[in-house]
Amino acid sequence: MGRVWSILFLTVPILGVWTFVAAMNDWWPMSEGAFGPGQWFPALDVSNHVIDHLFYLILYLTGAVFIGTGLVLFWFLWRYDAATNKDPVVFSHGSHALEVVWSILPAVVLLFIAIYQMDAWANARMRRPLTAEGAVKPPLCRVSGRQFEWRIQYPGEDGRLDTPDDLHVLNDLYVPVNEEVVIEIESLDVLHSFFLPNMRVKQDVVPGMRQYVWFHPVKEGVSDIVCAELCGWGHYKMRGQISVVNAAEYDRWFSAAYAAQETSAYDPAEEEE
């Protein structure tokens, strides 16, 4: 085999890079442009680019390291192939300088990433949006994960959850566009993860914990809510739908949904179904 092995190792960085380039340019025969041409992310529906920016930054850092190690590995296999290498074997006792470099350098890079993303983390997890008066913004609704659906509860006129005038809907989240949306999330049974790919929001939902997520949608439209934590056999079908609509549309939807929930008459003759 000889140098054939080293060629095999060379294909690793080449294929790795090719995979990403093809994904970025939508060259997959299978995907048919799941997110549209040239889109390898779901569309960005929030004003905040920081998550995507961090993703690319880390991708480039790890990509550089990946390509570098792949090439070094290839070069060593090629250069010191037993069949062709006539040089005597050299036993080295390690180089102190080299050890220091490859310990300190990654440490510095990791530290840089940690500090660089601090603000993004704080904005996503700690600095809850405030109302005009400076109080924390109350949640628009509560989303409860349950095997295998998202149960959504909006406070009624009294603005408080868990009162008899709440609106209950299933898998069908409506939020108004162009304002900070705060959502309270909880689990009714096991671990789930509330994932809004288009809003760049993902938060594990832990039973017994009450947590809040927030985002600021700027585009109207319909996108997915998915569960991103294996929660049982039906995990794959735990999908919901988030609709971002303008304020007037939101109010219309709310009244209609509430009226449907308060239905008290039925005559099959009038059903169009």
Place this chain on the structure above:
Amino acid sequence: MNAEDCSRTGRGGWAGWALVVLGAIATTGCYSPAAKFEPNKIAIHKSELENEYQFSEQYQLQPIAKILADAFGTPDDPKLPPVPGIEDVLDLEKIKMAAGPYGSDENGKQRGLYRQHCVHCHGINGDGAGPTAAFLDPYPRDYRPGKYKFKSTGTGLPPTHADLKRIIDNGAAGTAMPSFKLLTEDEVEALTHYVKYLSIRGQAELFLIEAQFGDLYPAVVKSPSERNAEEQKYVDELSPEEVEEEKEEFLEEVKFFESEENIVEEVIGPIVDSWAEAIDEVTIVDERPGKVDTASIEKGRELFFSAKTGCAGCHGESALGDGQTAEADFYDDWTRFYYDPSDPSTLPGYLALGALEPRKLRPRNLRQGVFRGGRRPLDIYWRIRNGIEGAKMPAAPPSVTDEEIWQLVDFVRHGLPYDALSENEPHQPENARVRN
């Protein structure tokens, strides 16, 4: 050992192994036997216990299986029996969409929805005993008796198409039945039709096992080696002429069901008709008179605790579902089919056949705002007016007027303290610094 030796180890060995692995992958894992409808073993066992005989494989079990296969086909290839008017109840196109293995056919049409979404819990036969069923509380619905809890029709009647669809769309809150709202209209329709198909098939099967073939005493047609002691004794007491006579009668009965016409007339027709008529039997509800106010809630409270309705008897003085249900016999109909609380001795036999461990019913705790059949006033009105089929919730007696039912609905929805399912303390310290 020098470097040159190392480079020659294992030459050719890996290629051989790779071939072995590829061959193994190619020959296994791609084959699974076709799904088939299992006989309703629990009903057969019950019939055998009650009549103290054993079904004859040749003259009873096989004809039943054949009748069902001729009329309804297999899980991969469903058919509809030639009952006049059946197309008003079952749509074969839609049923085919839900039947079969998951995937699509050569024209790219969706197939196998039932196996994609439902079979885990409800099983291939629709017996409510799929692989995940034992872990759920309440157990998934067994479609075969044709009884459903959450419907707009009265007790003893099948549900309407819209009733089943509503549950598939919205799920049943407080149970493991999730909502399938995000499936397309077509897919939900297909699943609804398939549930009805399994139900009608199951009812036909039960009828054949319990009434048609169950009433025959097969001792005379069995060979002596097949008979059990009871049956042998019975045959020994008969004269040879009597044996012949009874044999003839028996075979005549079996022969009767060799004609498709008789099966349609006697067995499947009436079942399909009852489903077709369900839509005319809906309890029509007029727009509620008046508004919800403290007076109506108060009246509802009085009714709830009155002897006239007796709600508090089961739902408890505080509506927590903790009333006087200590009576031994508090099981739903699906469980009582095989479990008699006063005589648990037969239970192990049923459990061995795949019956689920009996669980006592619990009256609903009305203070959590969780209503399995839907939370609309309309849904709760239906529950109170018609009762809940198969469970212990009785229909309101006719002496309770519509107005009074609405008052009860108001009390149940608005007059009780609300206990949220999970009242956990928020324990994430909020960092309320101004965002920058």
